[in-house]
Structure formats: C-alpha cells, structure tokens
Amino acid sequence: MKNANIPNVVGFIIASLRDAGFAAYMVGGCVRDLLLGLAPEDFDIATSARPDEVVRLFPDADLVGAHFGVVLVRRDGVQVEVATFRSDHSYRDGRRPDKVEYETDPRQDALRRDFTINAMFLDPASGEVLDYVNGQADLDGCLLRTVGDPERRFEEDHLRMLRAVRFAARLGFTIQTETMSAMQRRRKSIHGVSAERVRDELGRILTEGGARRGMEWLEESGLLAELLPEVAAMRGVGQPPEFHPEGDVWIHTRMMLDGMREPSLTLALGVLLHDVGKPPTFRLADRIRFDGHAEVGAGMAVRILERLRFSAAQTAQVEALVAHHLRFKDVRRMKESTLKRFLRMYGFEEHLELHRLDCTYSHGLLDNYHYVREKLEEIPPERLHPPRLVTGDDLMQAGYRPGPLFSRMLDCIETAQLESSIQTREEALALIASEFGPPPA
Secondary structure: OOOOOOOHHHHHHHHHHHHOOOOEEEEOHHHHHHHOOOOOOOEEEEEOOOHHHHHHHOOOOEEEEHHHOEEEEEEOOEEEEEEEOEEEOOOOOOOOOOOEEEOOOHHHHHHOOOEHHHOOEEOOOOOOEEOOOOHHHHHHOOEEOEOOOHHHHHHHOOOHHHHHHHHHHHHOOEEOHHHHHHHHHOHHHHHHOOHHHHHHHHHHHHHOOOHHHHHHHHHHHOHHHHHOHHHHOOOOOOOOOOOOOOOOHHHHHHHHHHHOOOOOHHHHHHHHHOOOOHHHHEEEOOOEEEOOHHHHHHHHHHHHHHHOOOOHHHHHHHHHHHHHOOHHHHHHHOOHHHHHHHHOOOOHHHHHHHHHHHHHOOOOOOHHHHHHHHHHHHOOHHHHOOOOOOOHHHHHHOOOOOOOHHHHHHHHHHHHHHOOOOOOHHHHHHHHHHHHOOOOO
C-alpha cells in the first residue's frame, strides 16, 4: 500500500530495520491521522531494535532521548523519531517514568501509551494495522479514551489531561465518561506541570481547531478554573441585551472562539481574554455596565500571560488587543491624526479581526469594521507613516536646546503631518516657532 502522505524516508527506515531482522512500524499520531484521512505533521517509528542498533544502521542519527530509546533519523529534509518498544514503570515526578524497559513485543509498547487513538501501529507497505487497545473502534466512534486505567495514565503524566482536551477539541471527539471523571478528580494535579508545558498545550487548544469545544472541555473537567480562574469567572456574568442579545460574557467569548479561522496565537488569546475585565467591573446602574473593563482586562491579561510564561512580545500584543478593542466605536469621530495612529498600530489586522468577531457575535453591526477597511484601502502607506520632516539635529541647528521638550516638538510635527497641514521642513520649523516660541537668543 502506497500512501502519498507517507514520505519515502519512512518506508526506507522501516524496510532497513526489517532487513536487519527487527520489527518496525509507524506508530502514534501519524497512524491516527492517516486512518482519519488527514496529513500527519510528524512521523514516529517504533521498533524492536535498541538505540545502538538503530545508530549502527543510520550512523548520522542523533540520540535525542537515549534514556527512553529515542533516535532521530533525518533524510531528504524529513526527520523521523525512531523509538525502541518499551514499557514504563513508576512516574514519581508526574512527567517522566523513573525506569523504562526495552521490549520486543509491540503490545507492551501500546499499553504504556496515553490514548487508544494514539496507540496503534501501521505497516506502510501492507497497510496492516496492529491495534491492541481498540483504537480503531474509538476512531470510528469519535471517542477519546485513555489506554487502560485513566487515573493511572493521568498520574503518570498530568499534562495528559490537557492533551485529552486538545485531541478531543481538534478532532471533534467526545471524551469518554470514565476518562472525564478521572480528569475531574485529578484536576488539581495540573499545578504540578510546568507553566511552559501548560502554555504550549493551551496555545494548541486555541489554534489547532475546535477552540470553543476545547474551552468547554476545560470547563467541564474543572481544569479551566484551575488554570484560568479569571476566564472561568465569565460564566453567568450578564450583559446588556441591547448590545449582547447572545447572552453572558462566557457565551459571547465562546461564540467568538468558534468563529475564528486559523487564528494566530496572539489573536486567539486576545479573543479569549478581551472581556476578562468584565467580571470584576460588573455593576448594575441604569443598565449593566463594565466601567473601564478594557483597561482592567489589559492588566489582567498581562498577569495571566506572565504567569503562563508567554513571551514578552506575545504578552504585549495581547495586552494591546484587550486594551484597544473598544476604540473602534470612536473611529468616525477620531481626528485624522488619531485615526492614522490607530490604523498603523503593530499587528493591526489582529485588532480588526478581533473587532469583527466581537461585533459578529453580539449586536451584529459591522459599520465601523467596513469603515476602517475602507480607510486602510484609501490611505497610502506613506500617509500613515510620513517621512520625518525635522530631526533633533535640525532643532539644535535652529537654535533650540536639547531636552525633554524635543519629543513634544517632534510629536507636534508628526501630528501636523498626519493631519495633512504641513508638508515641508520649513513649514515644520515654522510650526515649532509658533507652538513653542522662537529659539532662545
């Protein structure tokens, strides 16, 4: 059987191992994806060959996980993980087995894996599938289930609870009742996982597809309240029906997550957190109000993302998305210079898409979205970012003394440029003399 989604190097490695007398199969996520008709992103091979025997066959291979029997083989721009069949023993740190034993039977290797749909082996030549855990039945039934006892699987590696959410969300599967019950019981153990590992899984849940369902699985399991209590607090927070006929803050946020299409990580985080400031600012006056929720939410977003060890650049962009998401309501009243500065913000397409989602899944009014789109098309780049007419050196040559006032002078000139009221160096210097006085004698 030849599958176009299987690189030639995978078949070559398996054939080489078999020619040397070893058992070898594709295994894990690549098998799952192939059986679902998807193109795998990564390829793993499991074999009865020990790491040293794999390296003898492929001398340029790297021992990337010698303790776990993992060797990385690269050919034709493709890298393949080749791992020895193994069984794992106790996991005292909730992440890695204290001891592994190499095996010759693939069944033993299957029984130590996380989920049934990730524990199948495939012979790419014949198409034969080795399935010791009913993984194919679970694929057919769209069911996410652990291999064996879910309590034990999650005790071995606490991150598997988030992986369960990610796979179920991305594939549109249901999490088996016993598996979900174990997640609910063990939810607090997620605090034993490093922030970096949690961050990476949350990022995948938000961007790999099914973000809404992922958040719902997180909520049902109790993991949302453990990891993102600020987000869990959105449930039940009412909104003024004239602006949000869809319902509370959590319903609105989940609808926006569902409406995303291949979002960047920062946009997805911006959608998730754009209204995180509403629960603490909720007040009932003439109507439901959330005074200053964008500013409060921006500060909360920073604290959340720093807690989860997102990068400074990612945190800054999400902070900006949350802080500025209400500004679109004022675009028609903005001065020309204010509007242009708004339009040229870093990553503005993400701001615009966040606004589109926010409106689409609330009142449905997209007038300001289309207005901004039109402005972006009609304003040429050189008018959004006009060349500097005057520098600090020019101001000194004109007789002004260097100091903090220079930044205000240069900002004044740029504002006038953005307002299209000056165009030359001479006009800029005349404006400075008019606004700040002539240079000292």
